Amino acid sequence: MTHQNSPRLSRRAFTLSALTGLTVTAACGNGVGSNGANQIDARVNATLNEMYSVYPNTVSLSEKASGMLVMPLVTEAGFWLGGAYGRGALRVNGVTLDYYSTAKASAGLQIGAQQYAHVLFFMTEDALSDFRRSSGWAAGGDIEYVVRDQGDSVAADTTTLRSPVLAAVFGRAGLRIGATLEGTKYTRIIP
Template structure:
């Protein structure tokens, strides 16, 4: 096969492809959908999968004062990147609010991925701070119980003393190393 017959991928074509991928992924992520029932169904499925794959999260969820469940975060980047998802805050198993998650990044990056994350609020103060904030941003002080590679981390007494714990799992795509650090969460009306 000669190289003159094969299509060439230009920078502009690649950038348009990433933009299209982001738009397509966002559509599948429920962007534009205002159905709270759909978000709740996705949250239920996410929790069931997490408990099945990572049994250590059952005990953590029982000790948590609340959990923010983001069933699908879609992230894409070409030099500049961004991520978006929607989910629900649950307290004692019941949805009390809905939230969006948004993050942006710059630097050497290329690709796209989708993943799930759950934040466990281990203290009432941490939960109250989250709920009172008009736009809460995850910091570097979050402890991880399932890391960016999908490995279960120990849940010793030191880990369980962190005010906020995170589980990131279900990664699919061409980018690796998902984190919640720098993600901004804002209450929404679905």
């Protein structure tokens, strides 16, 4: 069934829009594409409830963290060139302080699309301050994962807890080869 008023989106158009940061949410059906703070907060709450129930080790991490960046839904797709986009909130002591978007562009062997949630745990005040002061913070290869992209939970030991930033990636839908948070950029937004 086709609608006369709905434009067809080719792979090339999707990839170009993902790379330039234009309307990826509309193209992929990413429900986080709302500009309303209330809607983002509701999705953040639902994401945290899911994470805590499925991965109980994250409860103690959240209690020890100085702050958490919660990205309820990130849509990522690629066919040689790829991109990802999502929106979320920074929470400190259970209160939303700021809203952020995440974007990522990549090239190389990657085929497919996926949707997932992720949470960054800032384990030190310095890591949280660095994140908040930056005009565009990028995730590096030094992030330790407490929930891997395959969805298995990793025990948080004393070595992991010394890392300034920990990540939980979960709730994946779809299939894409070569997914990682490395190179993902986070920018403060006004919803």
